[in-house]
Amino acid sequence: MTYEQLELTQQTRALSWANHTLSQAETQMARNVASLPFVFKHVALMPDVHLGKGALVGSVVATKDALIPAAIGVDIGCGMCAIQMPFKSAKLDGKLKQIRQDIESRIPVGFNENNEADKQVLNWQGWQDFKHLHNGVSHLAGKAMRQMGSLGGGNHFIEVCIDETDSVWLMLHSGSRNIGNMLAQRHMSTGRELARMAGERLPDRDLAYFVEGTEEFAAYWRDLQWAQAYAKYNRDVMMARFKAIVERHAVGGKPTKPVLSVNCHHNYAEKEVHYGEEVYVTRKGAVRAQENDYGIIPGSMGAKSYIVKGKGCAESYCSCSHGAGRRxxxxxxxxxxxxxxxxxxxxxxxxxxxxxxxxxxxxxYKPIEQVMANQNDLVEVVATLKQVVCVKG
Incomplete structure (x- = not known):
């Protein structure tokens, strides 16, 4: 599908890959973001776009010299991890219930956390920088360590899947847990206070922003990068435990080498070059899909999921959807x-x-097949997965 061009303001447009007319509230939220003077070229809306806080979930926003925390969201670094195992589904016959129970006993979900941090967690280099984070989270170091290797709640999940070739895949969805949320909330509060003190009239108070070159921008960027790294490593820790559980049931505990591994954020910001200029790209519910980038687009707990490879579409800022999107x-x-x-x-x-x-x-959730059909110019499908085990937060 090619995108639809929406005229939001005189200066800035939105390019939408959704196959539906945005609601009045969704259109206004897109217009609010597009009206900010530092937004670059256009806003890109993915096929799964829907209402969020401040900015739409499923939106990609490029900015010059400024960052909007709400355009990333509070679950900084939330994303997906998947590995293709080197064996077929027959290895799991009759073992699915026990695998689910073992996952639930080994990986904390919801508000639960580990009793203590294990060696893999303690070895993470990021702990060395914890003391440099926002002083409002200094008391959370122990909690952050215990939550490393835990899933969280909501739409976070752990799944055993089978692809169209009968290969087994392990897949999970999680983010930066409480520490990422607390960092985001504190910086958003700072942004709102700065806007209030400056008497700035924002289209939405949640769209408070930081300007490059200020102390507040530098502090947010530092904490953002730390939380994104925490989220990625959190998925690595869980995947290592998850993989060991499945290997114990499938191949007697013998370690195996994955055929393919993918670990990608879908709530984050990075510096990238687009249209020949260096910009900050924030993806809120969107995955980077540069040419040959691997990504993961999950459906709901009863639907298909997809491993994809990016096509590098310039108009989407080389992005694709992060899932089906809530209906x-x-x-x-x-x-x-x-x-x-x-x-x-x-x-x-x-x-x-x-x-x-x-x-x-x-x-x-929206039908994942329709969401995928709307972005065939953004990604190509590498594997189609169907879950046989699902553990929810």
Whole structure:
């Protein structure tokens, strides 16, 4: 699909890969972001775009000399990790329930955390820089260590999947846990206070920003990069535990070498070159899809997921969607569907089937097949996955 051009302001446009007309609230949120004077060229909206806080989830914003924390979000560095295992699904026959139970006993989910940090966690080089982070999180060092290697809640998940060649894949979705959230909240609060003191009239108070060259910008950029690294390593720690569990059941605990490994953020910011200029690119619910970049686009817990390779589309700032995108809010999903609906829609998947995850029912999400069809100019599909085990936060 080619994009649709939306005229939001006289200066800045939005290019949308969604196959639907944005709601009034979504259009206004895109217009708010596009109206900021430092936004570069245009805003790119991915096929799974939907309402967020301050900025749309599924939006890509390039800026010159400024950063908007809300255009990244509070779960800094949230993203996906997947590995293709060197064996077929027959190795898992009759073992799926035990694998799920072992994952749940080994990897904390929801608000739970590890009792103590293990050797892999303690060896992370990032701890050396913790003392340089925002002074409002100095008391959270112990919690950050214990949460390293934990999943979190909401739409975070761990899955065993099978692809179209019958190969086994391990996949998980998580971010920077409480420490990333706390860092983001503190910097957003600082940005709002700066705007208030300057008497600046923002289209949305959540779009407070930092200007390059200021102390506040430097502090946010430092903490942002740290939290992104924390999130990536958090996924590595969980994947190592996850892989060992599956290997114990599938091949008697013998370590194996993955055929392919992918670990990518979808809530983050980096310096990149686009249209010949160096800019800050913030992706909120979007994955980098430069030419030959590997990415992961998951569906809901009852639908297909995709391993993809980027095509380097300039108009999208070399980006693609990060998933199916929600169709219903969590509260609306709980009011609309029953436990029987959840059981029916997750048939064939070894997972929890209780009201605690009713807000994650597959029908609460957009059809992933349509989302993929809308971005065939952004990515090519490398593998199509279907989960057989799903552990939710």
């Amino acid at each position: 219903l809010s969590r509260s609306k999903a709980k009011k609309t569907y029953t436990l029987d609906d959840l059981v029916q829609q997750t048939e064939g998947v070894e997972c929890r089937k209780d009201e605690g995850i009713l807000d994650e029912i597959p029908a609460a």
